[in-house]
Structures are given as C-alpha cells and as structure tokens.
Amino acid sequence: MSGDGSVTVRDLSVRFGRGSQAVHAVRGVSFSVAPGESFGLVGESGSGKSTVLRVLAGLNQDWQGTATISGLDVASGDRRLPRIAQMVFQDPYASLHPRHTVDRTLAEPLAIHGIGDASRRVEQALMAVGLGPGFRFRYPNQLSGGQRQRVAIARALMLEPSVLLLDEPTSALDVSVQAEILNLLHRLRRERGLTMLLVSHNLAVIAHMCDRLAVMNRGAIVEEMAVAALRRGEPREAYTRQLLLASLGYDRAVAASMVSYD
Amino acid sequence: MTPLLEIEDLRVSFPTPTGPFDAVRGVSFSLGRERLGIVGESGSGKSLTGRSILRLLPANAALSARRLTFDGTDLLSAPTRTLRALRGSRIGLVLQDPKYSLNPVMRVGEQIAEAARIHGGVSAAEARRRALAMLEAVRIRDPERVFGLYPHEVSGGMGQRIMIAMMLVPEPDLLIADEPTSALDVTVQMQVLAILDDLVARRGMGLIFISHDLDLVSSFCDRVLVMYAGRVVEERNARDLAGATHPYTRGLLQSLPRIDDERAELPTLSRDPAWRDG
Numbered sequence A: 001m002s003g004d005g006s007v008t009v010r011d012l013s014v015r016f017g018r019g020s021q022a023v024h025a026v027r028g029v030s031f032s033v034a035p036g037e038s039f040g041l042v043g044e045s046g047s048g049k050s051t052v053l054r055v056l057a058g059l060n061q062d063w064q065g066t067a068t069i070s071g072l073d074v075a076s077g078d079r080r081l082p083r084i085a086q087m088v089f090q091d092p093y094a095s096l097h098p099r100h101t102v103d104r105t106l107a108e109p110l111a112i113h114g115i116g117d118a119s120r121r122v123e124q125a126l127m128a129v130g131l132g133p134g135f136r137f138r139y140p141n142q143l144s145g146g147q148r149q150r151v152a153i154a155r156a157l158m159l160e161p162s163v164l165l166l167d168e169p170t171s172a173l174d175v176s177v178q179a180e181i182l183n184l185l186h187r188l189r190r191e192r193g194l195t196m197l198l199v200s201h202n203l204a205v206i207a208h209m210c211d212r213l214a215v216m217n218r219g220a221i222v223e224e225m226a227v228a229a230l231r232r233g234e235p236r237e238a239y240t241r242q243l244l245l246a247s248l249g250y251d252r253a254v255a256a257s258m259v260s261y262d
Numbered sequence B: 001m002t003p004l005l006e007i008e009d010l011r012v013s014f015p016t017p018t019g020p021f022d023a024v025r026g027v028s029f030s031l032g033r034e035r036l037g038i039v040g041e042s043g044s045g046k047s048l049t050g051r052s053i054l055r056l057l058p059a060n061a062a063l064s065a066r067r068l069t070f071d072g073t074d075l076l077s078a079p080t081r082t083l084r085a086l087r088g089s090r091i092g093l094v095l096q097d098p099k100y101s102l103n104p105v106m107r108v109g110e111q112i113a114e115a116a117r118i119h120g121g122v123s124a125a126e127a128r129r130r131a132l133a134m135l136e137a138v139r140i141r142d143p144e145r146v147f148g149l150y151p152h153e154v155s156g157g158m159g160q161r162i163m164i165a166m167m168l169v170p171e172p173d174l175l176i177a178d179e180p181t182s183a184l185d186v187t188v189q190m191q192v193l194a195i196l197d198d199l200v201a202r203r204g205m206g207l208i209f210i211s212h213d214l215d216l217v218s219s220f221c222d223r224v225l226v227m228y229a230g231r232v233v234e235e236r237n238a239r240d241l242a243g244a245t246h247p248y249t250r251g252l253l254q255s256l257p258r259i260d261d262e263r264a265e266l267p268t269l270s271r272d273p274a275w276r277d278g
C-alpha cells in the first residue's frame, strides 16, 4: 500500500477550447476525502465529473487550483502518483487494448514501474477480482462486459494503489453483473482500506457504495451531503431534490416540472 | 388496425468451430403505436433482436424468421436498397455505443443536419436550424457550441443525446433505441424520455426500448419482454414488472441496489439450466 490515501481538491478550475468554443468545464470545485472513505460524485451530464477524476489521475494537464493525493501535489507529476491512485473507466469495451491478452494488460503497469515478480502478481490480481487462471491468456473479445470490467479493476489494482478513481464503473453492465462488481468493490475496500471516488448517475449505486457525496451542476458543486441524509430524502438544494425525484422512475408530469439550474 | 411491426420466430445464429451458436432463438412479438421494453442480462440477445429488424447484423450472422414485416413491407425479402431507405427515415436505430456510431472526423452538428436533409427539399440553412432545434430539445446546453464539436470532444451523455437527436430529426414511425439513456443523469434522462413519450402519444410512433434498467422500463414502457439466452421468457405489463413470476426476472429485480436499503451484499443470479428452455 502506498501513501495514506487522502484526496484533497481546492478551487479546481478546468477550461477547454478557445474563443466562442471555450467552455469552463470545472469552476472552483473543492472537496476532500479521508483515507479509506468512499466519496460519490453525481450530477448533470457534462457537469465536469469525469474531468475532475481525469485531473486527479494525471490525464489532464491543463488546470488551475490545487489537488493532492496522499499529500503529493498532482501537478508535480511525481512518479509515485500512479502507484497511489488508479482510474477505472466507464466503458469496459473501449478501455482494454483489443490485441493484448489479459496477462499483458495486467503485467504492463509492473514493467513500466520496474516491479518484478510479475507472474505471481498477475495471478493474485486475477484472483482478487474473482477470475480464475483460465482467463489469463484471453483477449478482450473473449470476455463478457462484466469480465472486462473485472480485468479493468484488476489492472487498476496491479500497483497496489490506496485510491481508486471509478468513473461510472457499472453503467454499461447489466444489473446482475453490476451487483457482482459492487460486491467486489465493497470487499476490496474492506480488505485493503481503499479510498474510493465514485462517479455515477445512479443514486442507488452511490447510496450503496459511499459515505458522502457531492452533487455537481454546470461545473460546480452545489451541495455536499452524507449518504444517510440522502437516504432520509433530506437534500438542501432544489437541484438535488430534483435529482432525487427523477431517480424514482419516469413520470410525465415530473418530467414537465424539471427546470434548468444555472 | 394492423401492427406496425410483426416478428414471428426470429432466429440469429453464428458459425463457431464447435457448430452454430444460436444467439436469438425464436423471438416473436408485434408492436403497435406503443412503448415496448426489452430487458435481460448481457448477452441475452436484446441488441441482435433490435438490429435484426433492419437486418443490420455482423456479416457472419445467419438470420431467419417466419415473419418480419414493417407496415406491410416484408423486411426479410426487401432489397438492401429498400432497407437503407427505411433506415434513417421511417425507422430510426439508436445504437448501444454512440461513440462508435458517430463519424469521428465530422462535426456532430453536421451529422444531425445531414440526417435532416434525408427528408428531401430541405436547404442547408433549414437543416442546420432543425439540427440546432433538436439539440435543444434533447436538453443540450449551448447547442451552437456543441454543433461544432467533434465526437471525442463531447461527454458520454452528450454523445447519447446527439445520437437520439440524429435519429429523431427525420421523424421516424418506428424508433429502436438500444440503451439510449444509460449515460445520462436521471433528470436529463427523464426529459429525453418525455420527448419519446410525446412522439408515441402524439405522432403514433412505435418505440422499442432496450435497457438494463428494470425500474426505468417498468415506469416508462407499456409492455416489457424479458429475454434470457436468446428467448423471451416472460412478458408483462410494465407497471406490473415487480410482480414477475419467472425466477430469472425476480433475480434481476433483487440484484438492484436501492436508495433506502442498507444491504452490504447484493444477491447475484444463480442461473438454472432449465431457464434456457422454460
């Protein structure tokens, strides 16, 4: 395990494009996550959730503000950072290289970071995500969506990080496989004390997995709350109440009452 | 009134080294001016069923059916030319993965405008106007900016709405929507569903709505087909999905996390070999 696994973000701001195409995708976002805590990010499509995770994973270089993981400045590009925080992407179909076997996918991060004992570590990671050794030399097209997502989680575990950044890890999966992946993440968190940052538009998934959550709209956090308050249906902000109402299922009248919050 | 779409004993299979793999095994249903949901686990044959209607299948797939007709046209014997003309004008298909179905080197707005022009007699300026109006209808903020973006510059949920806009702009009679809202937040999802709902109610469009989200299908659709291993194992009134009797459907319903429920461990399916044929 590397680092204590805390995450802090202060006044994060991200812009894309120039001139009339410019968009201020993340506007002054601040939050912190304690070691071992599970924190959810929900909110409108395009509100900047993935962008926040991408900044923390070092995949986006152009941003302002401060962001630290285990006390290390994300902007520093410190080589220890990938060993502390790893990201799992939404789409298990696009995130694995189609011509690499599971073995190669899992061994690669070890090679990059000069870590030996690859064979044993690959076997252990496969076991940790509930895939037998029979999966080791398969290609992605020989795996189901749920199996691919397990491989993606295994890859994220290879460097034994203390923080997992999860971007909609189950929204492309069917409900039974979703239950398997959520159970797996629960177990990993319990066994390894992992800190988790989870983006999902499914409030039930957030309630199931997280201790606290932040609600985003138009690039900013509009409300931060404990999951217990969400369960009691006690959000403060109108936007969050609308989100909660919409998650109860389709209703034409409710749809007509939806408003845009700016 | 004859149904818009009639499907009888639809079968899709793929050759494999160990003999044919039957991915869709005898699916039958008819569709009127209504919202029909198709649910089922991954690999149960939902997408192949939807794609079969336009015969848009992988080259190695073998398709057969006793009957496959759309508004009087036999889709099984129709020439590819006829199918291509139907697609994107009278029949819209929102594919499961928007990023793969959009042209990566063309601005997304141009792609919607092109779909509008299929109607014929629409000027470039009018097509652009309709594309912008449709982007606004699917609740894209800032349609002018998004019009000029390339597919890799839009978020997951924006890509899905761009696909929906592209399919709705020619005003189809039948829309086959494969997981069309899986990347949308719940409020935008609700608003996009309201657009589809209105098209069914006001214009009499027929809708096939393929989804993993059982709660959503139950609240949005009129009827639901539950698929397992290439077959429809249960059909119910959507409102009554919670009363499902098949153990597979019940298993799917139980595996859903719920906001007010603090179970640490979610039940997963234990599949019964008998479900394949029962």
Ligand SMILES: Nc1ncnc2c1ncn2[C@@H]1O[C@H](COP(=O)(O)OP(=O)(O)OP(=O)(O)O)[C@@H](O)[C@H]1O
Residues within 6 Å of the ligand: A016, A017, A023, A025, A044, A045, A046, A047, A048, A049, A050, A051, A052, B152, B153, B154, B155, B156, B157, B158, B183, B185
């Ligand atoms: N590479 C890019 N170039 C231009 N704009 C971008 C780029 N990446 C993201 N954006 C813009 O930034 C905003 C936030 O996008 P982001 O992907 O973070 O949203 P999100 O909250 O994850 O949405 P979703 O729930 O739909 O995935 C959007 O307006 C998007 O168009």
Ligand SMILES: Nc1ncnc2c1ncn2[C@@H]1O[C@H](COP(=O)(O)OP(=O)(O)OP(=O)(O)O)[C@@H](O)[C@H]1O
Residues within 6 Å of the ligand: A145, A174, B014, B021, B023, B040, B041, B042, B043, B044, B045, B046, B047, B048, B049, B058, B096
């Ligand atoms: N080109 C192909 N060659 C061989 N088998 C295929 C091919 N395309 C699909 N299949 C198989 O057909 C079955 C049904 O696939 P389909 O895409 O219809 O499933 P689905 O119900 O839409 O699943 P999901 O919920 O994951 O999208 C699966 O077992 C799949 O592996």
Ligand SMILES: [Mg+2]
Residues within 6 Å of the ligand: A049, A050, A051, B155, B156
């Ligand atoms: Mg996103």
Ligand SMILES: [Mg+2]
Residues within 6 Å of the ligand: B046, B047, B048, B096, B178
């Ligand atoms: Mg599918």
